[in-house]
Amino acid sequence: MAGLDASLEFVFQVRVDFAGRLKFSPERNGVRRGYTGVAGGVIEGPRLSGKVLPDSGGDWPHFMPDGVVYFEAIYVIEASDGTQIVINNRGLRHAPPDIVAKMEAHEPVDPSSYYFRVRPVFDVPAGPHDWLGRTIIVGGADRHRTHSIFTYYALV
Amino acid sequence: MALGVLVPLKLEHVFDLRLSFGGELPLGPTSLAHDRVFHLVTGGTVSGPRLTGVVIPNSGSDAPCRSKDRTVIEGEWLIRAADDTVIRMTNAGYGPGAPMSAPWRADVPEFASASLHLSPKFEAPDGPHAWLNRTVFVGKGDRRRTDASIRIFAVM
Numbered sequence: 001m002a003g004l005d006a007s008l009e010f011v012f013q014v015r016v017d018f019a020g021r022l023k024f025s026p027e028r029n030g031v032r033r034g035y036t037g038v039a040g041g042v043i044e045g046p047r048l049s050g051k052v053l054p055d056s057g058g059d060w061p062h063f064m065p066d067g068v069v070y071f072e073a074i075y076v077i078e079a080s081d082g083t084q085i086v087i088n089n090r091g092l093r094h095a096p097p098d099i100v101a102k103m104e105a106h107e108p109v110d111p112s113s114y115y116f117r118v119r120p121v122f123d124v125p126a127g128p129h130d131w132l133g134r135t136i137i138v139g140g141a142d143r144h145r146t147h148s149i150f151t152y153y154a155l156v
Numbered sequence: 157m158a159l160g161v162l163v164p165l166k167l168e169h170v171f172d173l174r175l176s177f178g179g180e181l182p183l184g185p186t187s188l189a190h191d192r193v194f195h196l197v198t199g200g201t202v203s204g205p206r207l208t209g210v211v212i213p214n215s216g217s218d219a220p221c222r223s224k225d226r227t228v229i230e231g232e233w234l235i236r237a238a239d240d241t242v243i244r245m246t247n248a249g250y251g252p253g254a255p256m257s258a259p260w261r262a263d264v265p266e267f268a269s270a271s272l273h274l275s276p277k278f279e280a281p282d283g284p285h286a287w288l289n290r291t292v293f294v295g296k297g298d299r300r301r302t303d304a305s306i307r308i309f310a311v312m
Contacts, residue, residue, distance in 0.1 A: 003298070004172075004296040004297070004298065005296070005307075006294060006295075006307070008167060010162065013162070014159075015159045044159050092292065111161065111163050115290070117291075118292070119311075126225070133226065134225065134250045135250070136250065136273040136275050136294055138165060138311045139163075139165075140163030141163065142163055149159050151161075155275075155294045
């Protein structure tokens, strides 16, 4: 399997500002569903800069009985050249119970104390940003009460 | 200038797969604006520090679809771990593109040398393999006409 080594290269960060949260009663099998609206945000980094288009989508997480949260967010980002790109940010989060309690109370928590990783896919037109449509990108999140900051890396 | 703390990610090699495939069944260009081909997954092996087992013969498919600038990898099959646990693997990712008029040949030179960049998902029952449900993965792969080698990394 020589030659199948891999590494990650930092590409950009996205700060996503939230517009309110909902959490729904237990559904089938005790899974709860949530919604967090995307109010806007900022993108900066060596490979992409721009903004999160205000009110362009949201996240519909699944809260599993074992404490794992699966994320399924769709919203629009706009590169500084005006290109609009749909991001489908899927991922998951889990943490020890004491950290979960702090996160649910929206107290500050160091991002190294939980596992919050995402693997977005992008719908992007042909042009200078089309590498997003053929690159595996993964991210780590730093979650705050009013926003999250995602740090994205490309698989190289 | 960073928007916030750069959450550091690291890749941890967890296991490798070797897959064997049946013959190509081209579907041809479809209304989804790509050209898909189907291969039966006829078997394989899984080996590495975190998982050992076999790919259950004829348990799934590798059905990539290509367009001019990328090939989208889509596949799904079952793994039987050494302790007999059955685990579903859903493969996703990107490979090089090719003209849609060209014959489908998985062994075109462009597909060699780690040209497949992957973000697979797993579904495992509760128990020793449940960590597969709670982890984001990436992979690199070599694809030849009747077999492939894939190296899987956990995103930590």
